[in-house]
Amino acid sequence: MSGTLQSVFLVRAEHLNHQGHLFGGDLMAEIDTVAFCLLREAFGDQAFVTRAAEISFERPATLGDTITFEAGIGATGRTSVQVEVTGRVRGQRICGPAWCSQRRAGRKQSACAAA
Numbered sequence: 001m002s003g004t005l006q007s008v009f010l011v012r013a014e015h016l017n018h019q020g021h022l023f024g025g026d027l028m029a030e031i032d033t034v035a036f037c038l039l040r041e042a043f044g045d046q047a048f049v050t051r052a053a054e055i056s057f058e059r060p061a062t063l064g065d066t067i068t069f070e071a072g073i074g075a076t077g078r079t080s081v082q083v084e085v086t087g088r089v090r091g092q093r094i095c096g097p098a099w100c101s102q103r104r105a106g107r108k109q110s111a112c113a114a115a
Contacts, residue, residue: 003042007034009067009087021060022067027087027095028055030069035083035100038071048081048102055098065089079103 009030017023032052039048061067067087074082080103086096 003038003073005034005038005041005071007037007069007071009069011061011063011065011067013063016063019060021062022065024057027057027061027067028052030067031055031085031087031095031098032100034069034071034085035102038073038083039081039102042073043081051101051103052098055095057095059092059094061087061089061094067094074099 007030011022015022015026036048039046067089069085069087071083071085074084076082080101083100083102084096085098085100087094
């Protein structure tokens with residue numbers, strides 16, 4: 001299975017740490033969201049358990065920056081999938097590649113599908 005996804009994230013004041021940079025936890029949460037969205041597009045309503053195996057922070061993002069995330073499916077096994085996510089600001093990489101291992105947990109109805 002192959003697939004790619006692009007997403008955009010605007011750095012707002014509530015995302016900043018005490019140094020005026022994007023808080024790493026918010027960046028990690030967005031990477032997780034992007035990986036999840038790609039998996040939903042590729043595998044439908046299957047449930048996944050995420051484990052961020054490796055995240056590389058290369059340079060800070062600041063207030064008003066627009067981060068473009070690119071995600072792609074890497075290795076796919078019988079019970080697991082690897083997703084690579086990279087973030088860029090004005091074409092310069094700020095994070096990534098972040099490798100997230102996703103373990104297929106079977107079929108579950110999501111909150112979105114139940115609504």
